[in-house]
Amino acid sequence: xxxxPRSAWAALWRQLPFFLWLVLVWMLLWGQFTVLSALTGVIVxxxxxxxxxxxxxELSGRINFWYLLVLVVTFLAEVVWGSLVVAxxxxxxxxxxxxxxxxxxxxxxxxxxxxxxxxxxxxxxGSLVLETDRDRRVLYLHVLGLREGADVxxxxxxxxxxxxxxxxxxxxxLGSREQNRAVREETA
Numbered sequence: 243x244x245x246x247p248r249s250a251w252a253a254l255w256r257q258l259p260f261f262l263w264l265v266l267v268w269m270l271l272w273g274q275f276t277v278l279s280a281l282t283g284v285i286v287x288x289x290x291x292x293x294x295x296x297x298x299x300e301l302s303g304r305i306n307f308w309y310l311l312v313l314v315v316t317f318l319a320e321v322v323w324g325s326l327v328v329a330x331x332x333x334x335x336x337x338x339x340x341x342x343x344x345x346x347x348x349x350x351x352x353x354x355x356x357x358x359x360x361x362x363x364x365x366x367x368g369s370l371v372l373e374t375d376r377d378r379r380v381l382y383l384h385v386l387g388l389r390e391g392a393d394v395x396x397x398x399x400x401x402x403x404x405x406x407x408x409x410x411x412x413x414x415x416l417g418s419r420e421q422n423r424a425v426r427e428e429t430a
Contacts, residue, residue: 261287309415316411317362324367331387340388343372344398346405348379349428350413350421356381358412363405381405 268283269275331339348356353376360371360381373382385401388394410429413421 257291261291264290304416304418306415309411313411313415317366320366324369327387328367337390339386340390340394341384341386342388342394342398342401344383344385344401346381346383346402348381348409349406349424350409350417351379352417352421355409355412355417355421358416359405359409362408362412369401369405 264287265280265283268286269279272279331337348359350356356374356376356379360374363369363381363383364371368386370384371381372384374380375382383401383405385398388397410425413425417425
């Protein structure tokens, strides 16, 4: 087998998780886990991947299950806590919660890590990603819950550090060895 077909098979193998994800999303959209929905999901996934050609997303090939568990548990706890805080802001008639738009420069240059950080920050109540600057690796977030009278810059910096902490958690769970090494050096 020549080098070109071998690299094509390797590229297909790397894209297999995304292809299977498309099939699973198709089955979830229809709410059916049948052979027919799986077959139509494969057809739709082939169509989508052939018509909407995107550059291949490179996975690190590494998953740290301990940090992934920590990430999931922490995420669920933050979703519950964020929901309670936002509900308190809504139900508290005495005070209007302060808001701001902040700029968070990320440390990683990986598109998937940036996407995971943006999605995570948006899913936790109290913050929402408004814009991403892929070239500069910057997320712009709308945050809720700034207190009047307190040091606003300190509150904004706390929000930035919160997003960067999520980036470190995601890198520890899903990042490459080089990304993990950079996170360890940064925190040390």
